[in-house]
Amino acid sequence: MSRSNEKPVLLFDGVCNLCNRWVNYVIDRDPKGRIMFAPLQSDAGRKLLEVQGLDPDAMDTVVLIEGGKAFLRSDAALRVAAHLTGPVRLLRIGRFFPRKLRDALYNFIARRRYRWFGKREECRIPEPGIKDRFLEMS
Numbered sequence: 001m002s003r004s005n006e007k008p009v010l011l012f013d014g015v016c017n018l019c020n021r022w023v024n025y026v027i028d029r030d031p032k033g034r035i036m037f038a039p040l041q042s043d044a045g046r047k048l049l050e051v052q053g054l055d056p057d058a059m060d061t062v063v064l065i066e067g068g069k070a071f072l073r074s075d076a077a078l079r080v081a082a083h084l085t086g087p088v089r090l091l092r093i094g095r096f097f098p099r100k101l102r103d104a105l106y107n108f109i110a111r112r113r114y115r116w117f118g119k120r121e122e123c124r125i126p127e128p129g130i131k132d133r134f135l136e137m138s
Contacts, residue, residue: 008066014039014123044135074102
């Protein structure tokens with residue numbers, strides 16, 4: 001897990017279809033491979049949460065670990081967008097809106113994500129071409 005100290009790590013709900021689509025979107029717009037990934041449910045994800053003082057059993061949001069700090073909800077999404085190429089980088093202006101408003105919108109969608117987008121039976125298994133972007137899930 002030493003890679004997590006060097007590059008930002010995006011922790012995501014590995015069984016959530018919306019979350020997996022977001023991961024695919026990030027991979028497609030991060031051609032230099034700056035962002036690493038791990039499902040919240042994986043051993044690697046759980047260990048990173050514990051190091052940050054977060055309860056792995058209580059996490060139901062995207063988490064970005066960057067520079068030794070954990071960013072949650074809209075803060076995580078906006079920080080990820082700043083690393084990407086293309087128009088999505090414009091989302092960075094969202095940081096000028098109050099976090100309370102940003103997180104309210106984030107939470108509205110997050111609470112309905114399984115109903116709207118569905119759920120997988122198990123965490124995603126990365127394809128061979130991107131497997132090195134995922135922290136070990138064993």
